[in-house]
Amino acid sequence: MAKRNKQNDHWLKVVEEGLSAGLERYQQYRAMKPKRPTDRELVMQQRQALIANHQNRLVGHERRLQRMRSRQVAWTAGAAGAGVMGAVGVVTPQPSLLWFTVAGFSGMFAYLTKEKRENLAPPPTPELPPLPVEPLPVGTPGAEEVARWSRAAHRWDDLLPLVDQMSPDAGQQLRRALTEVDPALRTLVERLGTLYRTSQQMPGTQAATSAQHASVEVAARLREGVEAYEGLVAAAAELIAAPDLNRSVVEVVGPAVLDVQAYTGGLRKAADNFADPLY
Numbered sequence: 449m450a451k452r453n454k455q456n457d458h459w460l461k462v463v464e465e466g467l468s469a470g471l472e473r474y475q476q477y478r479a480m481k482p483k484r485p486t487d488r489e490l491v492m493q494q495r496q497a498l499i500a501n502h503q504n505r506l507v508g509h510e511r512r513l514q515r516m517r518s519r520q521v522a523w524t525a526g527a528a529g530a531g532v533m534g535a536v537g538v539v540t541p542q543p544s545l546l547w548f549t550v551a552g553f554s555g556m557f558a559y560l561t562k563e564k565r566e567n568l569a570p571p572p573t574p575e576l577p578p579l580p581v582e583p584l585p586v587g588t589p590g591a592e593e594v595a596r597w598s599r600a601a602h603r604w605d606d607l608l609p610l611v612d613q614m615s616p617d618a619g620q621q622l623r624r625a626l627t628e629v630d631p632a633l634r635t636l637v638e639r640l641g642t643l644y645r646t647s648q649q650m651p652g653t654q655a656a657t658s659a660q661h662a663s664v665e666v667a668a669r670l671r672e673g674v675e676a677y678e679g680l681v682a683a684a685a686e687l688i689a690a691p692d693l694n695r696s697v698v699e700v701v702g703p704a705v706l707d708v709q710a711y712t713g714g715l716r717k718a719a720d721n722f723a724d725p726l727y
Contacts, residue, residue, distance in 0.1 A: 491579050498574045505571040516565040523558035527551045581637055589660070590640040590667035596674045597633055600681045607684040614688065618697045622684060625705045628712045629677060636670040669715070676707045 485493070527550075534547030581598055584591035604626070612619040643666065646659040683704035690700065 488580055488582060491577055495576045495579075498576055502571065502574050509568070509570050513565060513568065516561055516568070520558050520561040520565065523554050523561060527554035527558055530554055578634065579638060581634075582641055584640065584644055588644055589663035590637075590644075590670055593667055593670040593674050594637050594640060597637060597670070597677060600674070600678050601630075603681050604684075607681065607688065610688050611684055615697055618687060618701050621697075621701055621705050622680065625680060625708045629673065629680070629708045632712050632715050633670065633673045633677060636666055636673065639666050640670065673711050673715075676704075676711045680704045680708055 530547045530551035534545070534551060537547055581594065583598070584594055608619060608622065611622060640663060643659040643663045647656040647663070650656045650659075683700045686700050687697065
């Protein structure tokens with residue numbers, strides 16, 4: 449009986465060791481298995497590729513300018529040398545106009561090279577695709593504001609074409625307002641995401657505590673902007689439904705645009721006065 453129990457214990461130990469080894473190998477496999485990149489990581493890769501390509505084009509542009517400078521110097525030196533030789537040849541018994549011709553052509557090429565170099569524009573800065581907005585978990589500072597802004601932003605694809613049909617001037621006013629407020633709100637949204645990831649990746653540290661406090665402040669600023677932003681969406685919807693177009697453009701769109709401009713102006717003024725890094 450004791451011998452049988454000892455055998456059973458032996459086999460149980462073997463099974464446990466086998467399970468432990470299998471679990472360890474599975475965990476190693478999971479750790480080594482490549483993870484599928486998120487939408488944000490894919491966009492980040494696209495942005496990095498565009499930036500790297502732009503930097504390469506800038507380097508090529510600078511090299512081309514350098515080559516043109518060298519050619520300009522060479523043509524200028526050639527013109528000066530040919531001019532001197534022509535002046536020396538004047539006092540000889542048989543002066544030649546060849547040197548003056550060479551000097552003229554060299555000077556002309558030096559001038560054309562200089563003009564081309566000065567008018568050579570650098571490669572334009574590429575437009576980077578915006579980073580996708582990742583919703584924050586419920587209960588996180590700013591989660592509600594981020595969701596409200598995202599919902600309102602998606603409404604413009606339907607509203608703006610209708611506004612353009614009814615009143616091109618109103619469509620231009622709305623687009624100008626969006627050009628001002630969209631980057632400001634997106635900056636705050638992305639800042640909230642960065643602060644949230646900091647607090648999650650560094651729990652229990654001073655950095656996480658600071659990120660948590662900063663999230664509350666940024667969420668308050670975003671809340672003000674979202675309210676103005678939703679007012680702009682409401683103005684566009686009211687304009688589409690209004691029977692009196694002339695009255696609507698002046699009395700509906702105008703105040704909403706002013707609210708958005710006041711908000712973005714307040715952000716810029718606060719950033720200038722206090723150099724607040726959270727803006």
